[in-house]
Amino acid sequence: MTFLDLINDNYLTLVDLLSPFGRLIFIPYVLFRLVLQCAYFRLINFISLVHVFILYNYNLLFAINESNEDNLTFTETYNQKVHYNKYRSFDQSRPLTKNAHFMFAVPVGFQEFFNMVWWRTDYYYTRIAKHAPFCIFSLLTFRVPKEFVYDPDEHILQSAANHGKTDFDLKEFDYGNELNPAASSTINIDVDNGRKDEIVVSTSRKNEPVASFRQKQNDQKYYGLNGHEAAAVYKSQERTPVLAPQSEFVPKPYNLSPKNTINRATKPREYPPTTRTHNSLIELFSDNDKVILSTRRKSNVDSDQAKALAEPASLKLLPAPKLQNSASNDPVSNEKSEVVAEIPRRSPSPPAKRPSSRSRFFLHFKKSKDMKDHPTYGRYDLVRQAIKDILPQKDFDDGSLAPIIFRFTWHCCATFDRRDGTGGSSGGTLRFAQEFNENGNTGLNTAKSYLDQIHEEFPWISFADLYTLGGVVAIEALGGPVIPWKPGRTDCADAKKVPPGGRLPVATEGSEHLHEVFQVRLGLSVPETVALIGGGHGVGRTHPKFSGFIGPWTREILKFDNEFFKNLLEHEFHIWTVPQTGIEQYMSENNEFMMLPIDMELKNNPEFRKWTETFALDQSLFFNYFTNAFAKLLENGVIRDEDGVQRTKI
Numbered sequence: 001m002t003f004l005d006l007i008n009d010n011y012l013t014l015v016d017l018l019s020p021f022g023r024l025i026f027i028p029y030v031l032f033r034l035v036l037q038c039a040y041f042r043l044i045n046f047i048s049l050v051h052v053f054i055l056y057n058y059n060l061l062f063a064i065n066e067s068n069e070d071n072l073t074f075t076e077t078y079n080q081k082v083h084y085n086k087y088r089s090f091d092q093s094r095p096l097t098k099n100a101h102f103m104f105a106v107p108v109g110f111q112e113f114f115n116m117v118w119w120r121t122d123y124y125y126t127r128i129a130k131h132a133p134f135c136i137f138s139l140l141t142f143r144v145p146k147e148f149v150y151d152p153d154e155h156i157l158q159s160a161a162n163h164g165k166t167d168f169d170l171k172e173f174d175y176g177n178e179l180n181p182a183a184s185s186t187i188n189i190d191v192d193n194g195r196k197d198e199i200v201v202s203t204s205r206k207n208e209p210v211a212s213f214r215q216k217q218n219d220q221k222y223y224g225l226n227g228h229e230a231a232a233v234y235k236s237q238e239r240t241p242v243l244a245p246q247s248e249f250v251p252k253p254y255n256l257s258p259k260n261t262i263n264r265a266t267k268p269r270e271y272p273p274t275t276r277t278h279n280s281l282i283e284l285f286s287d288n289d290k291v292i293l294s295t296r297r298k299s300n301v302d303s304d305q306a307k308a309l310a311e312p313a314s315l316k317l318l319p320a321p322k323l324q325n326s327a328s329n330d331p332v333s334n335e336k337s338e339v340v341a342e343i344p345r346r347s348p349s350p351p352a353k354r355p356s357s358r359s360r361f362f363l364h365f366k367k368s369k370d371m372k373d374h375p376t377y378g379r380y381d382l383v384r385q386a387i388k389d390i391l392p393q394k395d396f397d398d399g400s401l402a403p404i405i406f407r408f409t410w411h412c413c414a415t416f417d418r419r420d421g422t423g424g425s426s427g428g429t430l431r432f433a434q435e436f437n438e439n440g441n442t443g444l445n446t447a448k449s450y451l452d453q454i455h456e457e458f459p460w461i462s463f464a465d466l467y468t469l470g471g472v473v474a475i476e477a478l479g480g481p482v483i484p485w486k487p488g489r490t491d492c493a494d495a496k497k498v499p500p501g502g503r504l505p506v507a508t509e510g511s512e513h514l515h516e517v518f519q520v521r522l523g524l525s526v527p528e529t530v531a532l533i534g535g536g537h538g539v540g541r542t543h544p545k546f547s548g549f550i551g552p553w554t555r556e557i558l559k560f561d562n563e564f565f566k567n568l569l570e571h572e573f574h575i576w577t578v579p580q581t582g583i584e585q586y587m588s589e590n591n592e593f594m595m596l597p598i599d600m601e602l603k604n605n606p607e608f609r610k611w612t613e614t615f616a617l618d619q620s621l622f623f624n625y626f627t628n629a630f631a632k633l634l635e636n637g638v639i640r641d642e643d644g645v646q647r648t649k650i
């Protein structure tokens with residue numbers, strides 16, 4: 001591939017989209033833009049017009065490419081990721097698309113004109129003086145960039161190991177072939193203590209092999225359906241890497257609320273003053289880069305950190321210990337106490353490994369600079385406000401996105417397993433189709449779409465931070481407690497770190513399952529478990545099209561309070577079948593409220609009931625426990641240094 005090929009590849013993407021007529025007007029449009037840009041630029045760079053000319057030609061091509069990329073991000077996040085990954089080996093340091101848009105738009109007002117000139121100067125300087133020579137150099141000397149491959153071998157073997165199977169051989173199975181795929185083949189794996197795991201390979205409606213890894217207990221209970229392991233199965237047939245399968249994730253089109261849409265024609269773009277933030281934040285993004293650059297490393301958690309991960313209380317919260325009356329052993333209220341997060345100090349993590357190539361070394365600087373130069377860099381208050389702004393959506397469900405964003409955040413965190421430190425909010429893995437497509441996440445695409453849209457506006461924030469902050473803001477907006485939230489989570493660069501599927505709780509299970517998920521895996525206490533479920537299901541509703549269940553738990557759907565517990569205790573619930581889906585759930589005698597089978601455990605199991613009764617009587621105690629538990633969830637798996645930045649490579 002030559003330099004021209006590459007340019008062509010990208011340049012034509014946009015041009016191809018245009019009709020023949022479109023192409024005709026495209027050329028004068030490009031020239032017009034060129035002249036316009038030159039005119040601006042001449043003001044500050046009158047020394048060499050030729051220089052400017054070359055410079056703009058060069059950059060315009062890139063800008064077009066970036067705009068196209070932005071379009072992809074906007075409509076199809078997963079495909080955009082694949083696309084991005086494909087080219088990353090060539091150019092990891094592309095400036096953010098937003099910058100390109102911003103700089104090629106017509107300025108509104110003198111202030112914006114001035115800002116743009118400043119931005120462009122900086123942009124071109126970085127592009128030409130620093131980036132372009134390297135770019136050309138890499139084209140001349142490096143090999144053709146490799147196609148992005150999803151290599152799930154490691155992943156499936158890891159999953160097998162997590163499920164207790166170490167001598168797992170992918171070749172064992174009969175998968176059929178592409179033309180004649182096995183209709184359905186099942187392999188049973190006998191694991192000790194009577195557990196049986198199985199891999200089922202079946203053919204999807206699109207004639208693609210679909211594999212699922214199931215953990216089977218008592219011959220009837222299943223955990224885990226890992227759709228993304230289809231790729232591994234497919235690969236095992238051919239023994240060569242294949243591209244990741246087409247994602248089934250079709251994001252809902254964005255419904256921009258008018259409040260959130262910037263109309264450039266009438267409203268000048270207003271950027272808040274750029275702030276130089278605390279050093280730890282600057283470090284955060286350098287760290288972010290290092291994470292991206294270190295994806296090929298096998299394991300980055302040293303033994304100390306692994307030990308720390310195994311500890312349940314990575315975040316100590318007060319006043320949880322005070323809440324038990326030692327004499328009577330009954331829970332007591334502690335209204336006066338404030339909830340304070342106390343992050344334990346940790347020894348600094350080992351120094352990051354050297355980047356494996358020169359390119360990575362250069363790109364490291366480029367990327368971190370782009371992030372820091374963003375006008376809203378470090379302004380978490382603006383991100384909070386942006387989330388708050390999108391919550392009211394009168395055409396959506398009950399008029400607010402808050403419950404669904406709340407649930408989205410919970411699902412980000414619910415995958416954590418403290419025994420091996422995998423999953424959880426850290427890494428922002430819910431943005432990958434492999435995790436997002438899991439059954440339990442059905443219906444969350446609206447939340448994801450809106451949050452991803454906010455990420456477009458604030459590209460410097462990590463997805464992991466944004467996805468956790470979403471829930472925190474939503475809870476506050478619903479009238480719930482203020483959850484201590486700390487930024488600093490880093491994103492993992494690709495889907496390799498997506499935790500094994502099947503970790504989300506199952507609504508039809510019982511107390512044993514609650515114990516397994518909340519106590520064993522998430523490291524929460526019994527009252528924290530009760531508070532979390534009652535808090536989560538005290539708002540929003542179930543939807544037949546998503547989960548198969550129907551109805552709300554409470555009367556005031558958009559109010560975070562202890563009504564869930566009151567309803568659970570005050571009403572008689574009977575088993576009832578949802579007509580649309582045939583799924584069984586519980587209904588109150590007046591058919592007003594529903595309960596999931598697992599919710600009923602909070603009433604029927606004496607261990608949980610004690611706390612249900614307590615929280616029904618004492619809302620402030622419920623708020624305290626909920627706050628502690630939710631803050632713990634957000635921090636699970638996030639190991640920070642003294643400055644609060646996550647250093648562990650995820």
Ligand code: HEM
Binds near residue numbers: 403535541544
């Ligand atoms: C015992 C474990 C849990 C199970 C099995 C479970 C299951 C479910 C199901 C089936 C729905 C209905 C989804 C739909 O049809 O749209 C739902 C909704 C919801 N869950 Fe849970 N959940 C659990 C725990 C939690 C926790 C701990 C939280 C929060 C901390 C939470 C927050 C929510 C919220 C806010 C909704 C409403 C979403 C909406 O209105 O769109 N859940 N849950």
